[in-house]
Amino acid sequence: MTKTAERQPVTKAAVPPVPAPSPAGDRRRRRLIDQARAYAFLLGGLICFTLFSWYPAIRAVVIAFQKYTPGSEPQWVGTANFTRVLHDPEFSAAWRNTLTFTLLALLVGFAIPFLLALVLNELRHAKAFFRVVVYLPVMIPPVVSALLWKWFYDPGAGLANEALRFLHLPTSNWSNGTDTALISLVIVATWANMGGTVLIYLAALQSIPGELYEAAELDGANLLQRIRHVTVPQTRFVILMLMLLQIIATMQVFTEPFVITGGGPENATVTVLYLIYKYAFLYNDYGGACALSVMLLVLLGAFSAVYLRLTRTEGVTA
Numbered sequence: 001m002t003k004t005a006e007r008q009p010v011t012k013a014a015v016p017p018v019p020a021p022s023p024a025g026d027r028r029r030r031r032l033i034d035q036a037r038a039y040a041f042l043l044g045g046l047i048c049f050t051l052f053s054w055y056p057a058i059r060a061v062v063i064a065f066q067k068y069t070p071g072s073e074p075q076w077v078g079t080a081n082f083t084r085v086l087h088d089p090e091f092s093a094a095w096r097n098t099l100t101f102t103l104l105a106l107l108v109g110f111a112i113p114f115l116l117a118l119v120l121n122e123l124r125h126a127k128a129f130f131r132v133v134v135y136l137p138v139m140i141p142p143v144v145s146a147l148l149w150k151w152f153y154d155p156g157a158g159l160a161n162e163a164l165r166f167l168h169l170p171t172s173n174w175s176n177g178t179d180t181a182l183i184s185l186v187i188v189a190t191w192a193n194m195g196g197t198v199l200i201y202l203a204a205l206q207s208i209p210g211e212l213y214e215a216a217e218l219d220g221a222n223l224l225q226r227i228r229h230v231t232v233p234q235t236r237f238v239i240l241m242l243m244l245l246q247i248i249a250t251m252q253v254f255t256e257p258f259v260i261t262g263g264g265p266e267n268a269t270v271t272v273l274y275l276i277y278k279y280a281f282l283y284n285d286y287g288g289a290c291a292l293s294v295m296l297l298v299l300l301g302a303f304s305a306v307y308l309r310l311t312r313t314e315g316v317t318a
Contacts, residue, residue: 057297060290060294061290063287064287064294065077065078065081066287067287069286070284080287081287081288082291082295084288085279085288090278094271094272097182097268097269097271098271098272100182101182101250101271102250104182104183105186105189106243106246106247106250108183108186108190109193109250114239116194117198117205118227120198121202121205121206131199131202134195134198135195135198135199136195137194138193145192146188146256146259149188149256153174153175160174175260175261175269176261181265181269182268182269184260185256185257185260197246200238201235201238204234204238208230208235212230213226213230237310240310241307241310244303244310247303251272251296251299253271254271257271258277263278272296275292276292276293276296277289
């Protein structure tokens with residue numbers, strides 16, 4: 001008789017417990033999902049930005065080093081386009097006019113919006129109405145505004161000379177004179193673009209604590225002293241930022257000389273951007289046009305870097 005083996009109870013292997021998801025992991029997963037969803041919504045805009053902004057800019061840099069004319073195969077010429085452009089007599093005139101225009105715009109178009117903002121800030125009645133009046137030129141299309149001022153500057157039946165004749169004052173050639181054409185365009189650009197600047201200044205002025213003005217009045221400060229010691233120091237960052245933005249904008253002036261003067265008289269109003277237009281669409285020299293564009297890009301990029309640096313520094317110290 002065989003002895004049967006005694007059966008031992010079968011023990012199951014211990015299964016380790018499933019760890020519960022950590023709150024940090026959940027938050028990271030939700031953050032990734034939210035970011036993916038946000039980029040999905042931005043995808044259309046990013047594609048348009050790439051196609052219509054970055055690609056043309058990169059393509060222009062490439063063409064600046066090529067001999068490129070419509071209907072022909074591009075040829076790599078190195079820096080020949082830059083050399084040819086630098087020796088063009090219109091090159092120095094264009095840069096001189098652009099820098100002069102920028103300087104005049106800072107002298108004329110930078111002080112007037114600040115003064116208008118000070119006046120609007122002191123108004124007690126009809127403040128909304130005058131804000132609309134000041135901002136109204138910005139809402140007019142730039143070409144329409146330029147055509148309006150072209151008629152205004154007409155040396156024959158223009159409104160400017162008619163007003164001078166009515167006041168028995170000597171008339172002017174305005175945009176048709178070599179000495180007055182550039183300042184005439186500065187007036188146009190200032191009138192057309194100062195509305196937004198005035199509103200930005202006005203917002204900065206209204207953010208100044210009233211206690212500072214009250215303390216200055218108690219110390220016997222007059223209006224000019226309050227502006228000098230309270231208003232300007234409290235708005236110096238906004239003033240600096242708008243000055244840099246205005247430099248970047250005025251160095252790209254094109255509409256006014258293109259519509260009103262056509263670069264004349266005697267190249268007195270040819271700007272860098274207008275010269276780029278002439279190289280591309282009148283001379284069919286896309287290499288030269290892109291070379292000029294790259295030069296302007298480098299200069300404006302330097303101002304943009306200063307602007308970004310200052311805004312980032314202000315954001316850190318705020």
